Amino acid sequence: MEYAAAKTIPEVLRLLKLWKGRAKLIAGGTNIIPDMRAKFLKPAALIDISRVRNLSYIKEEKGWIRIGSLTTVAELASSATLQKYGPILVQAARQLGNPLVRNRATIAGNLANASPAADTAVPLLVLEAMVVTQRSDGKGRRIPLDQFFVGPQRTILRKDEIIKEILFPKGNPSFRMGYMKLGLRNAMAISVASAALLVEREEGICRQVRIGLGAVAPKPRRAYETEKILMGERVSAEVIAACCARVAEETNPVTDIRATAEYRKSITPVLLKRLIQQTLGVESQ
Numbered sequence: 001m002e003y004a005a006a007k008t009i010p011e012v013l014r015l016l017k018l019w020k021g022r023a024k025l026i027a028g029g030t031n032i033i034p035d036m037r038a039k040f041l042k043p044a045a046l047i048d049i050s051r052v053r054n055l056s057y058i059k060e061e062k063g064w065i066r067i068g069s070l071t072t073v074a075e076l077a078s079s080a081t082l083q084k085y086g087p088i089l090v091q092a093a094r095q096l097g098n099p100l101v102r103n104r105a106t107i108a109g110n111l112a113n114a115s116p117a118a119d120t121a122v123p124l125l126v127l128e129a130m131v132v133t134q135r136s137d138g139k140g141r142r143i144p145l146d147q148f149f150v151g152p153q154r155t156i157l158r159k160d161e162i163i164k165e166i167l168f169p170k171g172n173p174s175f176r177m178g179y180m181k182l183g184l185r186n187a188m189a190i191s192v193a194s195a196a197l198l199v200e201r202e203e204g205i206c207r208q209v210r211i212g213l214g215a216v217a218p219k220p221r222r223a224y225e226t227e228k229i230l231m232g233e234r235v236s237a238e239v240i241a242a243c244c245a246r247v248a249e250e251t252n253p254v255t256d257i258r259a260t261a262e263y264r265k266s267i268t269p270v271l272l273k274r275l276i277q278q279t280l281g282v283e284s285q
Contacts, residue, residue: 001043001044001045002019003048004045005047006049006051008052008053009134009162011052012049013160013162014136015047016047016161017160019047021159021160023047024046025047026048027048027049027050027106027108027109028050028104029104030109031110031113049162055069055070055164056070056071058071058081060081064167064168065081065082065168067165068164069107070106071107072102072105072106072107073097073102073103073105073110074093074102076107076120077093077094077102085171086123087177088126088178088198089123089127091123092122092123092194093119096120107120111124111155111163112155113153114149114152114219115190116216116220117190117191118214118220119181119194121149121212121220122213123179124145125145125146126197126198126210126222127171127198128145129167130167131145131163131166132163132166134164135160136161141161145166146221151219152218172200174200174201175199175200176199176201177197177199178197178279179194179196179197179275180194180195180196180271180274180275180278181194190258191214191215192215192267193214193215193216194214194271195212195275196212196275201280204235205232205233205234206234206235207231207232209227209231210222210227211223213247213250213251213268216251216253216264216265217252217253218252221250223247226243226246229242229243235276240282243269243272243276244272247272248265248268251265251268253265
C-alpha cells in the first residue's frame with residue numbers, strides 16, 4: 001500500500017485522479033483504520049489530508065454557519081457559535097465516542113463514512129445542512145445532506161471529489177431543537193437509534209417542523225411524513241400519538257449485534273415522544 005501526505009486541496013485532487021478510485025482519504029483515521037484492521041478495506045493507497053491548510057474552522061458568515069471538513073468533533077462540542085445556532089450538533093458531538101476519538105475524528109469523515117448511525121448526520125439533517133465539494137476538474141457542488149447518503153457506507157461523492165465544508169442556514173432564534181441518542185451504554189456507544197427535532201412555533205402553532213432519524217434505516221433520514229402531521233398543529237396528546245404511530249412506519253431498520261430490527265422500530269416512537277415533550281415543554285401524557 002502506498003502513502004501520500006497532501007498539504008493543499010489541489011494536491012489531494014491530483015492524487016485522487018492519479019489513483020483512479022483506488023485510494024482512500026484519511027484524516028483522523030477513527031473509521032478507516034479499524035476497517036483496514038478488520039480487512040473490510042484494502043486500499044491501494046492512503047492519502048493523508050490531516051495537514052491540508054485552511055480546512056478546520058467554524059464560521060458565522062452572511063446568514064450561514066460554515067464548518068471546515070477537517071474540523072474535529074471535539075471542536076464541534078466546544079463551539080460557542082454552534083451552541084448558539086446549532087445546539088443539537090453540539091449535543092451529538094459530545095456523545096460521539098470518547099475524548100480520544102473526538103479529538104481525532106472530523107466532521108467530514110463522520111459523514112463520508114456514511115454509517116446509518118453517524119452521530120453528526122442526524123442533527124445536520126434537521127439543520128438542513130449541505131455538503132460542499134470540490135472535484136479534480138475544478139468544479140464543485142452543494143449537496144443537500146438528505147441527498148448525500150445512498151446507503152450504508154455509500155454516498156454520492158465521486159471518486160475524484162472531496163468534501164470541502166459543511167454549511168447550514170443560521171435559522172430563526174425562536175427555533176426550539178433537541179437531540180436524543182440511545183446506546184447500549186451511557187458513553188462510547190454506537191447508536192441503537194437516534195433522533196433530532198427542530199420546531200418553530202407561533203402562538204402555539206407549529207410553523208416549521210423537522211425530524212431526523214439515525215440507525216433505524218439504511219441511511220440517516222428525515223421523517224418527512226411525520227413532520228406533516230405536526231405541521232400547523234398545536235401539540236396535544238392526540239397529535240403526539242399520531243406522530244409516534246407514523247414515525248415507526250418511516251423506519252426500515254436491520255438486526256445487528258446492538259439491537260433487533262423490531263426493537264429499533266418500537267423504540268423510535270418513544271424517542272420522538274420524549275423529544276417533543278422535552279423540546280417543547282409538554283407535560284407527559
